[in-house]
Amino acid sequence: MNRACVLVVIIVAAACTKSSEREPGDFERMRIQQRDEPYAASGRLAIDERMRHPPAGTMSRESEADSGAIGSGTSAGQPVTQVPLAVTPELLALGHEKFDVFCAVCHGAGGFGGSIVAANMGAPRPPSLRSAAVQALPPGFVFNIATKGIGRMPPYAPQLTARERWAVVAYLEQLQRSTSTSAEQREDSVRAIGIRGIDSTLAAEQQR
Amino acid sequence: MPALFPHWTNTLARATLIAVLCTLVGVPVALMAWVRTPNATRQYEPVAQPVAFDHRIHVTGQRIDCRYCHYSAERSSYAGIPPTSVCVPCHSTAWMSSDVLAPVRQSVSSGRPLRWNRVDALPGFVYFNHAIHVNKGVGCESCHGRVDRMAQVYQAAPLTMSWCVNCHRNPAPHLRPLSAITTMGYVSQRELGPQLAQKYHVRSLTTCTTCHR
Numbered sequence: 458m459n460r461a462c463v464l465v466v467i468i469v470a471a472a473c474t475k476s477s478e479r480e481p482g483d484f485e486r487m488r489i490q491q492r493d494e495p496y497a498a499s500g501r502l503a504i505d506e507r508m509r510h511p512p513a514g515t516m517s518r519e520s521e522a523d524s525g526a527i528g529s530g531t532s533a534g535q536p537v538t539q540v541p542l543a544v545t546p547e548l549l550a551l552g553h554e555k556f557d558v559f560c561a562v563c564h565g566a567g568g569f570g571g572s573i574v575a576a577n578m579g580a581p582r583p584p585s586l587r588s589a590a591v592q593a594l595p596p597g598f599v600f601n602i603a604t605k606g607i608g609r610m611p612p613y614a615p616q617l618t619a620r621e622r623w624a625v626v627a628y629l630e631q632l633q634r635s636t637s638t639s640a641e642q643r644e645d646s647v648r649a650i651g652i653r654g655i656d657s658t659l660a661a662e663q664q665r
Numbered sequence: 666m667p668a669l670f671p672h673w674t675n676t677l678a679r680a681t682l683i684a685v686l687c688t689l690v691g692v693p694v695a696l697m698a699w700v701r702t703p704n705a706t707r708q709y710e711p712v713a714q715p716v717a718f719d720h721r722i723h724v725t726g727q728r729i730d731c732r733y734c735h736y737s738a739e740r741s742s743y744a745g746i747p748p749t750s751v752c753v754p755c756h757s758t759a760w761m762s763s764d765v766l767a768p769v770r771q772s773v774s775s776g777r778p779l780r781w782n783r784v785d786a787l788p789g790f791v792y793f794n795h796a797i798h799v800n801k802g803v804g805c806e807s808c809h810g811r812v813d814r815m816a817q818v819y820q821a822a823p824l825t826m827s828w829c830v831n832c833h834r835n836p837a838p839h840l841r842p843l844s845a846i847t848t849m850g851y852v853s854q855r856e857l858g859p860q861l862a863q864k865y866h867v868r869s870l871t872t873c874t875t876c877h878r
Contacts, residue, residue: 490789495743498780506778554844558730563755574727574755611754616736 526597528619530604536597540627542620552628555621559613560586560603560629568632581609592633596626701825708824711817712784715768724813724849727755731805731812731847738805742794746781749773784818785809792878801865802840806849807832813849826876833871837862 493499493507511517526532526541542548557566565572568586575583584591591599603622606612613622703709723729731738734751738744749772756766772779787793798808805812810821822828832839837858843865845851861867 487790488788492789496746558732562727562729562733572728574729577727578755609754611750 527623530597530600532597536595536601538595538597540596540623540630542623542627544627548624549628549631551621552624552626552631555617556625556628556632559616560625563610568629583610586629587633596630599626599629701823701827703823706820706823706825708820708822711815711819712782714781714817715779717765717817720812720815720818738795738799740796742796744795749779785820785822785824787824791876793876799846800843801836801867802843802846802861803832803836804841804846804848804851806851807839811849829876830871833875834869836867836869840865840867 495508497507499507526537530536560568561572563572563574563578563583564570564586565575570583570585572583600622602610603617603625604612604614604619617625699705723734724731734747735744736747749769752766752769753773756769768779771777799805808822809818812818812821838853838855840858840861841848841851841853842857842861
């Protein structure tokens with residue numbers, strides 16, 4: 458009898474948790490579990506994040522350094538002069554999508570530098586990517602700008618994979634070759650049309 | 666000898682029985698109804714944040730795409746909150762010195778992340794994944810509502826199991842082309858749904874292990 462009682466007590470006690478781990482007013486429905494969520498604060502470690510940063514001096518196997526021209530945009534220390542991936546319609550479509558999300562914000566969907574943000578930013582303003590100076594830049598150089606940033610422009614390596622950055626470069630080259638009207642026609646997303654509208658007025662202003 | 670219980674106690678006994686039955690049925694039903702109300706699901710409740718970040722200014726005013734900031738939505742289970750380094754380039758030095766952005770400035774200079782308060786939260790026993798929804802044509806708006814009109818983000822959907830399963834039973838009418846994933850105020854086209862479902866190979870996932878694993 459006594460043993461049975463002890464057993465019952467042990468089994469029941471095993472289900473207990475500290476009251477601090479319970480959600481107040483909730484009947485322990487396992488809504489909060491003892492598991493680390495990404496982005497949560499650790500509360501224990503010196504850096505208050507649960508997601509760890511890679512240790513200093515290490516790099517991931519997919520990272521740039523060991524993957525040649527595609528990863529670094531340079532060959533023999535010089536920026537490559539051609540996109541090192543096959544420029545297919547799929548790659549251009551990917552580039553179009555990523556350009557509209559990540560570059561058009563500042564440089565405008567047409568690349569003229571006429572976005573609303575650019576107007577609000579103050580100097581140095583995001584320049585036009587359709588100018589002769591930028592058109593003369595080798596693709597490897599533009600790739601490196603997208604990877605590491607330049608001046609006030611932040612790096613986009615965390616947001617875009619190497620393939621996506623090359624897609625953006627390929628799309629930008631196509632954009633630079635096209636006239637602004639055909640770029641408008643290819644556009645289908647409502648938001649980018651809005652940006653392009655502002656862009657083309659700016660282009661018209663510049664021509665005047 | 667008069668009867669121990671007068672005649673009216675018969676009625677009382679019946680009434681009591683009915684009341685007990687009503688309580689037994691009514692209380693659980695009422696509780697079940699209550700957990701589905703916005704009061705219990707915290708729907709529509711704006712959440713105060715350490716920085717008065719306004720989606721209206723950034724999305725509608727500046728025409729910034731959702732993915733510019735929530736850039737892992739397309740490739741990971743978490744949409745993610747942007748690190749403060751994303752805010753800096755657009756906010757000129759004059760702005761950064763304003764009081765509103767003081768926590769952002771502190772975070773950038775100290776390297777400590779800013780602590781935003783969570784708005785949408787599922788219980789720990791539910792598995793959720795952004796990438797699969799976003800890549801199969803379910804737009805942000807379907808689950809988060811008109812974020813472009815929110816001064817402070819609030820939870821726009823009930824996030825109850827019935828809400829998830831309702832869409833999973835028949836996702837087709839909720840689908841949109843991938844180019845319109847982040848579009849706010851998208852007008853769905855009736856005929857397009859089934860076509861998109863076929864194009865993106867959308868299945869109807871209702872087994873328990875889809876979300877409880």
